[in-house]
Amino acid sequence: MxxxxxxxxxxxxxxxxxxxxxxxxxxxxxxxxxxxxxxxxxxxxxxxxxxxxxxxxxxxxxxxxxxxxxxxxxxxxxxxxxxxxxRQQTARKAQPEPAAAATESAEDMVSRIFGVDARQQPSGKAANPSPSAQPAAPAPRQAAAKTQPEPAADEPEAKPVAPRRTVAAADIFTGIIRRIRGSRAAIEKAPDLACDVTVTVSDLLKQARMPLEVNGETLRVHLAPGTTEGTAVRLREQGHRINDLKRGDAVVTVRLAPGPFRVDGFDLRTALPVTIEDAVLGCETSIEGPDGETLTVTVPAWTSSDQVIRLEGLGLFDAEGGRGHILVETRLQLWDKPDAKMIDLMRSLREGLYL
Structure with a gap:
């Protein structure tokens, strides 16, 4: 609204x-x-x-x-x-990008975010073994290493430049999930997908199956009995897809399109304009129902504005098999042009003069 x-x-x-x-x-x-x-x-x-x-x-x-x-x-x-x-993103773009990022993989990026070296072995082995635990190198190999010439002090050391590799967002997200699974309880299911579907009152009454386009897929949302404005319909395994995880659910919230009827729980409310003559003397009129049918409404004599006339059992279906009602709210309306007789009558009633 x-x-x-x-x-x-x-x-x-x-x-x-x-x-x-x-x-x-x-x-x-x-x-x-x-x-x-x-x-x-x-x-x-x-x-x-x-x-x-x-x-x-x-x-x-x-x-x-x-x-x-x-x-x-x-x-x-x-x-x-x-x-x-x-501003933070602009400041980061202005800073020179470190050379290590050129060959940074998804696991390296996630490890850097979590503050953990990705090169650590997750199998439980010591990351920095003690000198006594390291096997001694053969003597000939050590001698050969000592005889190798050292680079000149003024000669710049050549550093291999690896080609930049673009890391996919899915790989980064999968790496984060793996990191969480490694440090916490295992996550077996991907997150749910939240979305909305817009329906009409007629769709709710017909209990239709509404099509919904999500990420290139067409989902079918069943408006079962008990569905009303704001109801969340869960579609099993129709949500996000992530590698090594069970597919999440799609949680679809039902939204009502604007129309002559508004939903109040399982009741349907609508407005009925009545003239002063019909409000005082009463009348029988009709309105158009949610499915286009004609519904008869009896306005009692001496009906004020905002009075509710109930049409039993014509509202939405609830989960127990019952139905709500249609609540017709009267709205007092004047005629299009001033009526001299009505003006004289109202003036006489207000000033105590009787013709």
Whole structure:
């Protein structure tokens, strides 16, 4: 959901009267009856209703404001951390690269990161054996070594330059895993892959199998009974691949696409605009259901705005085989043009004059 303040066009310190007035103006301008040629009018009207529902409730508004401030602080800290990392990377690039890096392998690089010499033997042998343990070299060999001429002091010693080898990221990651496995408990499984899939209410009701493209592969996410907004579906062995490790899982979070219905657990909420005449006298109207079917809604007489009309057993399926409900929230709307008789009636009621 977008920022409700931005949706209604009000400041963050706006009072309830200002928020209510902004909602009335916006709802009238984006009402589907006034924008029949716009296919997204219903989406905008629903979005405006959700924003008003949040901001008119002091407790929900306070929680949203706190979460927004915390998100801004985290975003600022993340930007600072990224800036610091960028500066460190720029400083490292400016420094001359050591010659040893030209022939550095993945294991050498991991050992340097962990502060351990990669040339140490992992079999438990002493890295620096004592002089007494070293076998003595044969005497003729020692004599031959002494007779070899030493290089001149002014003659530079020739150092072989090995060609640079690019180390693959997968090799580095595998080396890190091996290093961890050597020092800690063995890791048998690669990390899980976290991703999202966007669905509609109709997809949830049909319990569809949604395709999801991940790393060049097409995964199928089954929207089983009990799946709703925010549900995490785990796909076994569909995640990351790493050498010598069992393939990780794919953890797919279900996200609901914007539409006339919003999910509240297993219930579906939608807004129904009613005129003053229908609110006072009552009426029978209809709405379009999640699958495009026509649903009859009976508005009782003397219905106020934001009153909830429940349509039993037409919501989402839960894991136990039951279903939620469709909750129709009434929204009181004025006519497009001022009505003189209605104005006179309201004035007479307010001022105590009866015609």
């Amino acid at each position: 977008r920022d409700p303040y931005a949706v209604l066009g009000v400041k963050r310190d706006a009072g309830q009267e200002e928020i209510r007035a902004a909602w009335r103006v916006l709802a009238k301008s984006v009402h589907p009856d006034q924008n029949q040629d716009d296919p997204f009018a219903t989406v905008r009207f629903t979005e405006a209703g959700r924003a008003y529902d949040l901001l008119r409730d002091p407790e929900r508004r306070s929680r949203y404001d706190r979460a927004h401030r915390d998100a801004e602080v985290r975003r600022e800290m993340e930007l600072r951390r990224m800036e610091q990392m960028r």
